[in-house]
Amino acid sequence: MTTLASKLRQYTGTEQYHRLTLFGGFVCTDGVYAFAEEGGAYWVLDLIASYQPQLRNYEFQHWKIISHRGKFIALCTDGNGYTLVTQEGDFTDLEDGDYSFYLTNKVLMVESEY
Numbered sequence: 001m002t003t004l005a006s007k008l009r010q011y012t013g014t015e016q017y018h019r020l021t022l023f024g025g026f027v028c029t030d031g032v033y034a035f036a037e038e039g040g041a042y043w044v045l046d047l048i049a050s051y052q053p054q055l056r057n058y059e060f061q062h063w064k065i066i067s068h069r070g071k072f073i074a075l076c077t078d079g080n081g082y083t084l085v086t087q088e089g090d091f092t093d094l095e096d097g098d099y100s101f102y103l104t105n106k107v108l109m110v111e112s113e114y
Contacts, residue, residue: 003095003097004035004038004039004095004097004099005095005097005098005099007034007038008031008034008035008099008110008111008112009111009112010112011029011030011031011034011110011112011113012112012113013029013030013113014029014030014031014109014113015030016030017029017107018030018032018033020032020033020036020042020045021045021046021049023049023050023052024045024048024049024050024052025052025106026049026052026103026106026107026108027106027107027108028045028107028108028109029107029108029109029110029113030113031109031110031112031113032045032101032108032109032110035099035110039094039095040093040094041094043092044065044074044094044099044101045108047074047087048063048076048101048103048108051076051084051085055076055084055085058078058084059104059105060078060079060102060103060104061076061077061078061079061084061102061103061104062076062077062078062079062100062101062102063075063076063100063101063102063103064076064077064098064099064100064101065094065098065099065100065101066097066098066099067092067094067095067096067097067098067099068096069096070090070091070092070093071088071089071090071091071092072088072089072092072094073086073087073088073089074086074087074088074089102114
């Protein structure tokens with residue numbers, strides 16, 4: 001069985017940028033689009049976008065979403081080990097796994113696209 005996390009590793013670039021959220025001021029790559037579509041996880045993009053007003057001074061952000069047994073933890077660092085955001089949730093239907101995203105130059109990408 002192929003996991004969502006393993007499918008995302010096939011993305012190493014993007015053919016087009018996608019604007020999936022009305023706020024947040026960023027676009028995402030094909031890998032992020034596939035994550036949202038296949039994982040039913042548009043809420044992750046909304047979560048990341050919702051923090052952008054308070055994180056606007058951080059040009060580089062590393063987001064990690066950990067999904068396990070129907071719960072999640074969202075962590076954001078500045079790339080140098082300083083934690084900017086931690087949020088936990090008691091429900092998600094996102095497939096179990098660790099998912100990493102990078103937001104830089106107003107482009108959100110999966111780890112393999114960075």
